[in-house]
Amino acid sequence: MKTAKPSQDTAALHANNAAAHDHAHAHDDAHEAHDHGHAHGHDHAHGHFAAGGASLESALEMAEAYCRERGEKLTPIRRKVLELLLASGRATKAYSLLDEMRQIHPGSAPPTVYRALDFLLSAGLIHRIESINAFAVCHDLTQCQHGILVVCQQCGNVTELDEPKLRQALVAQIEAAGYRLSGDGIELKGVCAQCQANEQASAEGAKAAAHS
Numbered sequence: 001m002k003t004a005k006p007s008q009d010t011a012a013l014h015a016n017n018a019a020a021h022d023h024a025h026a027h028d029d030a031h032e033a034h035d036h037g038h039a040h041g042h043d044h045a046h047g048h049f050a051a052g053g054a055s056l057e058s059a060l061e062m063a064e065a066y067c068r069e070r071g072e073k074l075t076p077i078r079r080k081v082l083e084l085l086l087a088s089g090r091a092t093k094a095y096s097l098l099d100e101m102r103q104i105h106p107g108s109a110p111p112t113v114y115r116a117l118d119f120l121l122s123a124g125l126i127h128r129i130e131s132i133n134a135f136a137v138c139h140d141l142t143q144c145q146h147g148i149l150v151v152c153q154q155c156g157n158v159t160e161l162d163e164p165k166l167r168q169a170l171v172a173q174i175e176a177a178g179y180r181l182s183g184d185g186i187e188l189k190g191v192c193a194q195c196q197a198n199e200q201a202s203a204e205g206a207k208a209a210a211h212s
């Protein structure tokens with residue numbers, strides 16, 4: 001872990017601060033209305049990041065406040081990369097992020113995107129998803145207490161199981177076996193519900209085709 005885990009009390013305090021921060025901005029409503037279509041779709045598919053149901057904009061503000069507390073800055077480029085990942089709602093490859101950046105800033109060079117990703121990784125705001133070589137937003141943008149990642153190997157859908165006891169028990173067993181984890185992430189490979197349904201549908205389609 002790169003970040004010290006805050007105690008439960010601090011965690012509650014952080015959550016309150018984030019809420020207070022949101023209320024302090026009278027213009028948030030306008031932002032939310034503006035972002036609604038976008039954020040809504042995201043929440044439906046992957047409502048698991050930070051303050052469940054928070055809009056894209058308030059998630060970004062939370063990340064900004066978190067960086068400020070750490071004495072770091074969520075620069076416009078870093079913020080944009082985080083925003084692209086939040087909007088995608090699933091694990092996304094670096095080159096897709098670069099493509100999207102180039103649509104906004106035509107001159108974007110790969111190192112710009114990689115440096116932003118490195119910063120977001122070291123801040124604990126995103127995860128490197130090793131099984132599919134992609135990046136995804138952490139479920140917990142304000143405290144960055146990582147859970148256990150379950151990654152759909154077909155579509156990049158990521159769910160972060162927020163089970164601190166399960167995680168601790170697993171880490172304890174790993175250490176008892178004489179190992180330490182070589183990264184922050186505990187990543188499990190899976191196939192998401194949507195992809196299972198698609199598999200089912202195409203298997204049935206093939207069966208029907210064979211019968212006709």
Ligand SMILES: [Zn+2]
Nearest residue numbers: 138139146147
């Ligand atoms: Zn995480």
Ligand SMILES: [Zn+2]
Nearest residue numbers: 152155192195
């Ligand atoms: Zn999937």
